[in-house]
Amino acid sequence: MGIRLYEHKSISIRFIGDEKQQSEKDGGLTIDHSQFQLFQAVVSKRFNTSTHCFVYKRKESDFELKADYCIGLDWLGKTGRYLYVEPKINSKYAQLFNQKSESDPEDDNWRTSLKTNDNSVFELDYLRMLLQVTSISESNEEIKDLVQIDWLSQPxxxxxxxxxxxxxxxxxxxxxxxxxxxxxxxxNYYKVKENLNNRVKGKILVGQHIKQNIFKNRFTATFCEYQQFGYxxxxxxxxxxxxxxxxxxxxxxxxxxxxxxxxxxxxxxxxxxxxxxxxxxxxxxxxxxxxxxxxxxxxxxxxxxxxxxxxxxxxxxxxxxxxxxxxPPFWIDMPRLFELYVYSQMVAANPIDCKQIHFQFKTYGNALDILVSKSNFQMIIDAKYKLHYESGQIHEDIRQVSGYSRLKKVREKLEMKNDDDSHINCLIIYPNMKDGIVNLSFENIRANLKELPAYYKVYKLGVKLPFI
Incomplete structure (x- = not known):
């Protein structure tokens, strides 16, 4: 039996009485108490250092199972149940984020007011995103570690x-x-086995030659193997x-x-x-x-x-x-796919200046998502697969992208002089399913930037993703 979740949604697992079906009303799941030990042994699973496949933790009276920003399918330990995370995001998260305190980023109680049948749910067309990424040669070359498949586990x-x-x-x-x-x-060269008439090519396969020619009185034929160059x-x-x-x-x-x-x-x-x-x-x-x-x-x-x-x-x-x-159990890294999607859209929209768009610019153990070195549009861009930015901001992300602008190697790439104390523009791009832009040309990006009120030269921009 499977447990279905949307991306970044959570449910509680309680152990009371007889087993029941997943409740859409309160987002909870009630399990027979005899299975308590099996569910207690379940542990969280990471996709990489920055993203989880799912998070499983013990709370006061129950357990919480939370999907992260990956979609996929996996067993929940040895419980006999599997977790199925669908490529759906709920825009209501953004509205509720504006209501919760930014000073308390770990408080997740606001999510409990979400309903799974809310009409603000969008099913992402992740195949269209992949198709866009692979259709642009620059972004296609950067595809790696997008999917993990566990071939050793039971299907x-x-x-x-x-x-x-x-x-x-x-x-x-x-x-x-x-x-x-x-x-x-x-x-390439490949071997060809052929029964040739009145000629020999390559080497004679004696065994096959005897069976197909000598025993059948075909004395003018010779069974040979030779190499040929072709497709x-x-x-x-x-x-x-x-x-x-x-x-x-x-x-x-x-x-x-x-x-x-x-x-x-x-x-x-x-x-x-x-x-x-x-x-x-x-x-x-x-x-x-x-x-x-x-x-x-x-x-x-x-x-x-x-x-x-x-x-x-x-x-x-x-x-x-x-x-x-x-x-087999598998996971697809949606934050990575989003980064590549943004990069591919920028390259497609700015074909003349595509060489000045640098993906995963690395320096001193840091990797910037996108660095634009165009003389009149120098910018550090961080693609965050988070709906929170539609109505708010995450200070940790802003500190991260601001820190990139202080790196000497970044300033050297932008040909900024040592005595130049000017600030580099920083931009956080996030998914906005209703009001986001599609065309990521430099002109369109500049026209739709929204500066974050509490920060200097730090902007945000919503990008509309393809959905079904």
Whole structure:
């Protein structure tokens, strides 16, 4: 049995009497007291140093289970229950944040007034966000550690319509494949076994030659093995095999892809013709002995994602149409995806000045999300996947982005002189599902900046994310 949560939402778990269903009225879950020991052993799980998959802690009379800013699916210890975090955010958080005291950031009692059936819930189109990120070469090169998959844990059985992992991997794979086809498929040497007439090429396979020619009185034929240089090698064969699985899945589950469905069909049609003359027969032995070419670095990512996809379907293409699936526990890092989405939108909106937009500028153990070094638009930008900024502010985040502006390496990058005491503009970009902007050109950003009243040259800007 699963427990469903939205991003950054929490429920309480109490142990009274008989087990009941999750209550939407008070956001609580009541469990039979006989399972107390199992739930007591559950611990919080981290995605990375800055983000949790979920937080589980003991309170005075019950436990609290809280989703962080990741979406995914995972077992709750050994309780037999799983946690399913959906890509939905509730804009009512922003309204309530304005009501609670900023001097008490740890007080979460204000969240209890939320209802799960509130009409201010937005389901994020995270696939559209991923598609945007992968369609821009600069942001596509920065994709890493977006998803964690626990292949060693027992799979969780869910309905196909609740599957979030497979569509994510399919979109990622098809975008990589599209880039490979656009760049041109790699050529390589591969072995060919063929029964040749009146000639010998490569080496004679004596055993096969005797069976197919000597025993059958074909004295002019010779069964040979030789190397050929072309496209029909193991890597391209594997990519074609995964493409067939991806095509079947997209066609059988169009509802899961939402607004990206037609984009996926277009990508499939674009890639299919390039693999028309390539076989889909490939052995594990061939894949294990692949030598990677740094000029074709996209192949490395495509082979990794392709292996994930085939694992999910147990290498059986008929499972792409199943209505119920078994998926491994997984988590997708939404704050990281949001950072990449903002970066990709800025690069797309400022094509001439894209070289002056620096992503993850690193200095002295610090990493700025985005540093803009354009002479008339110098700015430090921090992308925060938090709705709080719609009606308030978080002082810790503001101190962080302000601290970046004091780094000497940052000032050197902006070509500021040592005797220049001017302040660098700081901007916090956050999701605003109602009034946020879409076009992140420098001119549009400047026109929509809102300065934080308590700070000098620190601004905030809401960005509208795609939603279903």
């Amino acid at each position: 969780i059985r869910i309905n196909q319509k609740d599957d979030r992992l497979t569509p994510f991997l399919i979109v990622r794979f098809l975008q990589i494949l599209k880039n490979i086809v656009r760049k041109g498929l790699k050529k 029909d090698h193991a890597e391209n064969r594997f990519l074609k095999k995964v493409l067939q699985f991806a095509t079947s899945y997209v066609e059988n589950n169009n509802d899961l892809f939402g607004s990206t469905y037609h984009d996926m069909l277009h990508t499939i049609d674009f890639c299919r013709s390039a693999f028309e003359l390539i076989s889909d027969k490939v052995s594990d032995y061939e894949l294990k002995h692949i030598k990677h070419n740094p000029f074709y670095k996209e192949y490395d990512d495509a082979l990794i994602i392709g292996n994930y996809i085939l694992k999910l379907f147990a290498y059986n293409i008929t499972q792409t149409s199943n209505k119920e699936i078994a998926t």
